[in-house]
Amino acid sequence: MSNDIALRTDDLEVTYTGNREVTAVDGVSTEFAENKLTAIIGPSGCGKSTLLKALNRLHEIQPNAEITGEVYLGDEAIYDTDDPLPEIRRRVGYVPQTPTALPLSIYNNVAYGAKIHGDYSSEELDDLVESYLRKVNLWDEVKDRLDDPGAELSTGQIQRLCLARSLAVEPEVLLCDEVTSALDPISAEQVEETLEDLKEEYTIIMVTHSMDQAKRLADDVIFLYLGELVEANDTRSFFENPKHERTQEFVKGHTAVDYDDEPDEESVTDQQPVATR
Amino acid sequence: MGTATETDRSGGSNRLDRRLLLERLSSYWLVGAGLFAVALFGLIVLTLVQQSIPIVSEYSLFQMMTSSNWDPAADEFGFLPAIVGTIYVTVLSMAMGTPLAILAAIYIAEYAEGRTKVLVSSFIDVLAAIPSVIFGLVGLIVVVPFVGDYLAPAVGAHSIGLGIVTVSLVMAIIVTPFMISLSVESLEALPDELRESSLGVGATKWETIRTVLLRAAGPGIFSAILLGFGRVFGATIVPAMLIGGQTAIPESPFDAGETLPTLIVNDFGELMSIPLTQSALILVGLMLLVIVWIFNFGAMLVRRRLQRRWQY
Numbered sequence: 001m002s003n004d005i006a007l008r009t010d011d012l013e014v015t016y017t018g019n020r021e022v023t024a025v026d027g028v029s030t031e032f033a034e035n036k037l038t039a040i041i042g043p044s045g046c047g048k049s050t051l052l053k054a055l056n057r058l059h060e061i062q063p064n065a066e067i068t069g070e071v072y073l074g075d076e077a078i079y080d081t082d083d084p085l086p087e088i089r090r091r092v093g094y095v096p097q098t099p100t101a102l103p104l105s106i107y108n109n110v111a112y113g114a115k116i117h118g119d120y121s122s123e124e125l126d127d128l129v130e131s132y133l134r135k136v137n138l139w140d141e142v143k144d145r146l147d148d149p150g151a152e153l154s155t156g157q158i159q160r161l162c163l164a165r166s167l168a169v170e171p172e173v174l175l176c177d178e179v180t181s182a183l184d185p186i187s188a189e190q191v192e193e194t195l196e197d198l199k200e201e202y203t204i205i206m207v208t209h210s211m212d213q214a215k216r217l218a219d220d221v222i223f224l225y226l227g228e229l230v231e232a233n234d235t236r237s238f239f240e241n242p243k244h245e246r247t248q249e250f251v252k253g254h255t256a257v258d259y260d261d262e263p264d265e266e267s268v269t270d271q272q273p274v275a276t277r
Numbered sequence: 278m279g280t281a282t283e284t285d286r287s288g289g290s291n292r293l294d295r296r297l298l299l300e301r302l303s304s305y306w307l308v309g310a311g312l313f314a315v316a317l318f319g320l321i322v323l324t325l326v327q328q329s330i331p332i333v334s335e336y337s338l339f340q341m342m343t344s345s346n347w348d349p350a351a352d353e354f355g356f357l358p359a360i361v362g363t364i365y366v367t368v369l370s371m372a373m374g375t376p377l378a379i380l381a382a383i384y385i386a387e388y389a390e391g392r393t394k395v396l397v398s399s400f401i402d403v404l405a406a407i408p409s410v411i412f413g414l415v416g417l418i419v420v421v422p423f424v425g426d427y428l429a430p431a432v433g434a435h436s437i438g439l440g441i442v443t444v445s446l447v448m449a450i451i452v453t454p455f456m457i458s459l460s461v462e463s464l465e466a467l468p469d470e471l472r473e474s475s476l477g478v479g480a481t482k483w484e485t486i487r488t489v490l491l492r493a494a495g496p497g498i499f500s501a502i503l504l505g506f507g508r509v510f511g512a513t514i515v516p517a518m519l520i521g522g523q524t525a526i527p528e529s530p531f532d533a534g535e536t537l538p539t540l541i542v543n544d545f546g547e548l549m550s551i552p553l554t555q556s557a558l559i560l561v562g563l564m565l566l567v568i569v570w571i572f573n574f575g576a577m578l579v580r581r582r583l584q585r586r587w588q589y
Contacts, residue, residue: 058473063390090479100470103492112488113478149586162474169478 006034006203007055007092007173012069014050014059024050026227027069032173032220037199039218039235040207043250047227048207049097052175055205056092057085073172090117093171097178099158101150102165106142109150109161113169132168136160136194156187160194167198174198176206180213192217211251215239223247322566329560332553341557347524349544349554356561358526362441362534366516369445369530370509374453375502379491381453382460382498387486398461405454413518416447421519429531436531439521445530447519448509456505463497464490496583503576507569513538537561 014025024047032038040048053059055071057078071078078088090113102109110129114120120128129146133139138160142153150161159179166174176195180188195217198204208214214221214235221238223230223246231238231247242248332341336354344355385398424446425438436442471493475485491498521533522543535543541558 053473056477058477061469061472061476086476086479086481088479089476094473094477096470096473096477098468098470100468100474102471102474102489103495104488112475113480116478116480116484151586165474166478175477 004034005031006074007032007205008072009051009055010070010072012051012054012071013067014047014054015066016062017064017066023227025054025224028224028227028229029069030222030229030232032203032205034203035199035201036219037195037204037206037217038220038222039214040205040222040224041209041211041214041250042224042230044209046224048224049177051224052177052205052207053094055173055175056089056094058089058094090169091171092173092175093166093169094175095159095162095166095177095179098182099155099162101153101158101161104150105147106150106153106161107146110164110168112165117169128168132164133161135167135198136164137190137197138164154187156183156190159183159187159191163191163194163198167202171202173203173205176204178207178209181209211239223250225250322563325559325563325566329556329563332556332560335553341560345526347540349551349557352553354553354557356537356540356564358524359535359537359540359561361526362516362520362539363510363536365441365527365530365534366444366448366512366520366536367506367509369442370448370452371502371506373445374449374456374505377449378453378456378460378501378505379498381457382464383486383491385457386461386464387482387490398458401454401457404450405458409451409512409514410518412447412451413515416443416515416519420446424531432531434529434531437521437533439519440533441520441527441530444516444519444536447515448512451512451515452505452508455508456501459501459504460494460498463494463501466497467493496580499583500576500580503572503579507572507576510572511538511565511569512536513542517542537565 008031010029012025012028013023016022016024026047028051040051042048050059054067055078059065059067067079070080073088073091076083078092081088102112104112107129108115110132111120111125114125114128130139130143133142138157141157142161145152150158153161159182163174163176163179179195180191183191192213195204195206199217199219206217218235220232221235222232223238223244225246231242231244233243238247239251242251332354341354342356342360344353345357346353346355347358381401385394385401389397420443421438424440424443425436428442429436467490471489472485475489476482480488516536517539520535520539522535522539523533524535527534541561544554544558
């Protein structure tokens with residue numbers, strides 16, 4: 001990883017203090033290279049989503065989430081900072097696992113963030129919406145129905161719409177939480193192609209359950225197990241020459257997951273089978 | 278799997294027959310129970326319609342609804358004062374209650390956390406469960422003097438304390454917790470992904486609520502308001518206790534007046550012996566029923582329509 005670093009975590013620890021205390025992310029220190037796609041992999045409930053959300057402080061909407069350590073965006077700390085939270089989240093965008101159209105028209109789904117952050121004339125806004133819809137390969141499918149509700153699109157289209165919405169505020173980093181897991185294979189492929197195009201320009205950090213997807217898309221891979229970072233490497237070395245014993249097992253598909261230790265927070269949404277099995 | 282043990286366990290085809298019979302019977306019972314509810318509604322409407330025929334055949338509906346003279350002894354049946362009173366009370370209560378309900382619902386669903394949230398929302402549930410007659414009593418002790426001695430003089434009106442404004446204040450207090458509960462429910466039913474999607478592009482919490490959440494929960498909140506409307510409209514005991522029973526068209530909201538339900542309750546005992554009065558009161562009941570039903574049905578329609586549009 002010789003490139004510039006877009007995002008770095010330093011001893012990041014997230015604990016949910018609900019009825020029973022669960023440390024979802026346990027002392028993770030790692031780096032995410034600029035303009036590359038980094039995949040975060042690991043078995044269900046190992047803290048992948050929590051780590052991802054901690055990178056732009058989205059986990060804070062959950063009650064009882066406590067965090068220690070720090071995340072640096074470039075050189076700036078995002079926790080110990082005077083920067084307002086919305087500005088941090090604009091710079092580090094987030095696309096959720098479930099394709100989610102805002103209750104707005106297709107057009108306004110894309111323009112939503114841009115309208116909040118800047119003053120655009122309506123022509124500028126038109127151009128912006130078109131360019132980002134083109135960027136996610138959705139323009140041709142929706143150009144005649146921009147005023148229809150976003151929710152009328154197919155789930156695959158909605159997921160690309162979400163990407164467009166996130167990109168339209170010009171983030172430096174894009175966080176994608178298993179963005180293909182809720183999609184049918186064809187839609188998933190389209191989203192993957194879009195991500196493939198996007199990683200030229202953006203730093204993308206993607207949580208995935210699918211080892212194949214990580215192999216296809218990622219430049220770097222981070223392997224989490226029960227909240228701890230086990231191994232981080234470039235994709236090729238990671239899969240061909242895993243150093244850690246646990247990584248070797250996981251890559252081979254023999255993950256010795258102790259499901260009893262699974263944190264509650266993720267078990268509901270995170271139960272898709274690991275694709276390599 | 279040996280077939281022998283299977284037959285032994287299941288006890289032959291008898292057992293299956295019995296299970297299937299029960300299955301068929303249970304569907305009959307359940308359909309029957311459902312139809313019973315529908316039939317009950319139909320029966321009530323039919324009774325009311327049938328009983329209000331005498332008055333309608335004697336006087337035109339339009340004439341009764343636009344006449345302000347209610348004097349059954351002289352065969353005068355004007356509903357207008359009650360209609361005006363009902364509209365006054367409904368509009369005033371909703372105008373006071375709705376904004377408060379929406380703001381409180383947003384606070385509880387999106388801002389309150391942990392113990393505060395539990396405390397506030399359980400208090401609101403308790404408020405919603407208090408019988409209206411209690412509100413009527415407290416209204417008599419607290420709101421009546423407040424309106425008569427302070428509020429009315431403050432705006433330069435005269436009031437004996439009992440009247441439309443008093444009823445509206447108390448009805449707003451009664452109906453607000455109900456609307457809050459329903460609105461909180463629809464806000465909390467929204468998926469977290471909506472919040473994450475909006476916050477994730479750098480929107481503030483308030484922008485998220487205003488542009489995304491209120492719109493997505495809109496159908497639920499709107500139907501909560503319409504249900505509240507229906508409740509105020511049909512409210513009986515509090516208006517009967519606090520409105521002052523005046524059978525003339527109120528000149529100001531501080532005047533005493535009557536509503537459709539209070540018209541029925543007040544004249545129910547003494548005047549039911551006159552057949553035509555009974556029929557007139559039943560017609561009022563029918564009107565109430567139809568309007569409340571329209572509100573509830575409208576709430577359902579609007580909810581469906583909006584839901585289909587935004588899919589939440």
